[in-house]
């Protein structure tokens with residue numbers, strides 16, 4: 001594989017620093033690496049593969065010659081700077097929510113719809129809880145006709161970046177609306193007029209876009225919990241067919257990127273403890289709803305900073321690199 005010129009915008013952040021870790025682990029061949037953050041961080045040294053890199057501010061022309069630009073600096077930065085990067089010739093993979101629901105921009109989870117990214121100059125990385133949910137749903141779609149989905153999330157504080165972790169550790173106070181050391185908080189992001197939060201809408205809307213099915217009926221309740229890393233999502237799936245658990249196990253076991261952890265007798269089920277630091281989506285607690293033959297319940301955990309953000313973006317980039325090489 002040829003070596004690539006890569007830029008990271010938001011390199012000093014939680015997702016940005018994980019980009020660097022994952023780039024190294026995945027042995028992405030790099031010719032040039034440029035690291036960008038806000039003016040506050042300009043000149044800060046970041047070590048990567050035995051070399052010191054210095055954080056820069058975004059300036060006109062700074063993306064010229066860059067093949068791939070990975071963005072994790074928030075929506076307002078992406079809205080302006082991602083377009084600059086594409087104009088200057090880079091392929092952008094953006095972690096913010098700025099472009100996710102733009103019908104002209106693909107929203108991609110490589111295990112599900114990598115082909116949507118081929119030929120695009122700007123690709124959106126989905127919301128963290130959505131990424132880990134659509135992988136088992138995609139597998140289930142191979143065997144069942146899904147009509148309804150209900151999400152209930154248990155989301156780690158790191159989903160809100162370093163500020164979230166500092167609040168849980170007691171280093172700061174007041175970042176979350178209530179004391180996260182003392183309570184779960186049934187609010188992530190702002191409330192909208194319909195009573196749902198923006199995070200809940202992201203899960204509902206993004207799932208339909210990634211699975212290419214606008215007819216799905218989806219509801220979501222998103223809750224922040226006092227856990228550092230890895231989100232849990234409890235999913236209730238209604239299908240047209242009667243649920244056959246053996247068939248469910250078969251399709252989930254065959255799904256790339258998914259690990260089935262489902263042996264309650266031995267206390268085997270997904271937790272943040274297994275998921276943190278890995279790029280797999282862990283699925284367990286499989287059971288039928290006792291009231292409805294066509295309803296399946298499952299519980300899904302994944303590392304929100306890795307599979308929910310940095311690793312998913314780098315897997316998209318790697319998929320595009322492989323696709324380009326094979327043409």
Ligand SMILES: NC(=O)c1ccc[n+]([C@@H]2O[C@H](COP(=O)([O-])OP(=O)(O)OC[C@H]3O[C@@H](n4cnc5c(N)ncnc54)[C@H](OP(=O)(O)O)[C@@H]3O)[C@@H](O)[C@H]2O)c1
Nearest residue numbers: 010012013014015037038041072073074096159161162309
């Ligand atoms: N945490 C997650 O689980 C997660 C998951 C999926 C997506 N995301 C998304 O990823 C993005 C970053 O999240 P995070 O958790 O890494 O946040 P974070 O730890 O707060 O990091 C934010 C990064 O953005 C940089 N930045 C801020 N203003 C900038 C500007 N004007 N120009 C260039 N860089 C700027 C910051 O630089 P300084 O250090 O200089 O301030 C820092 O590098 C957000 O859009 C978030 O929604 C996060």
